[in-house]
Amino acid sequence: MHNGLRVFMPLPANARGPLGCFGEGAFFRRSCNPYFTVASFTLDSFFSRFRNSLTLIAIVLVQVLALAVQVQRPAEDAAGVEDGRKVTLLRRWVLAVVTPFERVSHGTGTGVRSAWSSYIALRHTHEENKALEQEIARLRTEEAEFAEDAREGRRLAALLQFKQHYISSTVVAAVIGTSGSDRARILTLDKGAADGLKPDMAVMTPDGVVGKLRDVQSHTSELLLLNDPTSGAGVILAATRIRGILRGTAAGQVEINNLTADSRIKPGEQVLTSGGDGVFPRGLPVGVIESIAPDPVHQPFTAIRIKPYANLSRLEEVLVVTGSQEGLPPAAAADATLADAMAEANKRAADMVAERLPSLHEDKDATVAQPAQDQGNAAAPPAALPRPRPVLHPDRYSPDSSPPAGEMQPGAPAPSQDSDSKAGDH
Template sequence: MDSFLGRYRNLSVLLLLVVGQLLLLAYQVRSSQDVPLIRIWAVAAVSPLARGLEAGRSAAASFFSGYFLLRDVRAENERLRKELGELRLKNHLLAAELASAERAQALEQYRARIPSKTLPVRVIGAGAGPGTHTVFVDRGSSDGVQRGMATITPEGIVGKVVAAYPMASLVQLITAQGAVASVISQKSRVRGALKGTGASLCAVDHVENKDPLEPGEWFYTSGNDRVFPRGLPVGRVALVREGRGGKEVLVEPSALRSRIEEMLIVLDGVHGLIPPPDQPPAEGVSLLPPPPPDSPQEAAPVAPAANGGALTDADRLAERYRRLTESQGLQLGVKGRIADFTREPSQSPVPPAEKKNGSPPEKRTEPPRP
């Protein structure tokens, strides 16, 4: 058998191929398939290789297209970020300009409503050193600013000028150590001295424990310090409690709740009135002359001092004695009956009994009693 196959090997292979072909044709006819089996086998053999080649090609194409696309996206992203930053900066600048314009308009309207002569100024810097509570403004002595002038805003008092230079001025805030203002409460009319503590709150001294005072009550300037005019809002009471020497009162200044950018320097002002407790803080401002008297006796006109300066307590006492003597028909410095200084002077003084020609007054004799 082996010799036969070896002798007829080519013929045997051909015969096997023919038989196999016939079997395959029979199978194809029986399965009703139009595609030749050889093609199916060829496609089955080539398909994995084609899928691998296509996957490699797609990966390479995606890599290169994504790389160049990401380069463009990155550049676009940087450009958009730059534009966004510029727009934000412009928005902040426009918002700041709008806020500044609104503050300037409100300050100008407030300035037009008050009777005092004021000068609008802008803050240009802060004082040197931490905790100094001082600011520099852009107006100085060349604009009429002098040391000791009050600075205010529509919300209340800010401080006073402590140094006036030709082109700028230094303003001490009311919260600074050493800053003082005479104040009076709106509801109970409790008087005291507002003093800066170097912090955000100010203390009110010289308030007795028996004085009625409530948290949230407003304090106004009383005008007795001759710096701040009467009737300006100062702030609300943040804390009040009894102490050894008197009540401990802390006030939050209403004008310093936020950062100060603009303010008014009072060049010449008049005193105002403190609003009733049922009304909000008055926006009117007044300044400098002594505050309106609380009693009719103090309402009488007082002659200025002889030297032209400010009146002292001695000047007021001498003027009171003069009016009291004239109201009783007497004259100071003239010998005779002594005036009764326990009486209150009348508003219309009685002319002295002495005649204009200087002759002594006529003596009156009383009839003898029975």
């Protein structure tokens, strides 16, 4: 009934010693003191009566102590970004149990989707192909415009000796699992240290940044999303060039909350990575400012809510940035050279077409420049002024046929048309 919980057990008579219950110290011997026996029964009944409650208290206390051991680190690490060695080991064991099931689930889902996209979903391929061809034509036009802008940007960057870290290598990883809780925004990826991944590597999609690697096992890794409360990233506002720190909230939103109120910051402004955190390469798109409101707790700071470009709740495949370098990588440099050459060729072609077309522009320039010359605008550069063509039959309305306004006398007769004609004949 009271198995294992009895503290003081009554001793048998032959175990009471040679003097029995007499002699010095006999009162303090449990076997001879009736109060000890009563106390033992009282404790027995106490433990048996509150066995359940005491067990619960013990269970909770052990876990509280375990919590205390885990969060002994400084405040910035207490957010849980890094675990101790033993905690990491425990997490690896848990992941080792769960990950195989996640892999099977992901593989099955991928197979079903592949079958669907290969056979069933091909019905509208022809229409989609036409739409895509039109899209390619439109993108080519845009590309020619962007090439010129990019060349200008590179030239300015070179002038400023601006060192840009470009992404040189990435690893594609598939999302195979989650933390299972909406309070911990962590995803499990199917690539790990064996694929060259390391903790704190930036993770992105073609839309924008999504987070960084938190813990990396041999064949899996954990992605800490931007909207997790323990996440953070250095960002810069694209238009105003104001730097801030991006953080997730408990409600799964992304905020910058270390900036004071600034009238230049407007909703809709693009947010980029600043590169200052040493994790995310500079210039990666993060999102746009969705709203700006005063932070009710930390005045005078504002809570600038960001809408990430990437849909953080619908990630299937991500790119892990495994390397970055100063300057463009070789493939991108070749593309840039090709873009420059195309832009130059386009410009030459435009000049040739302009030369062969009728000189509409010159006549237009002459028409525009004529009034300026009439007004005696000396500030205009002489080389830029077009020459009026000589008139075949000058009259009093022809250029230079009238004397300057300063030489005219009020009430004097106007010069006759004949004299004008003679002057023109001469």
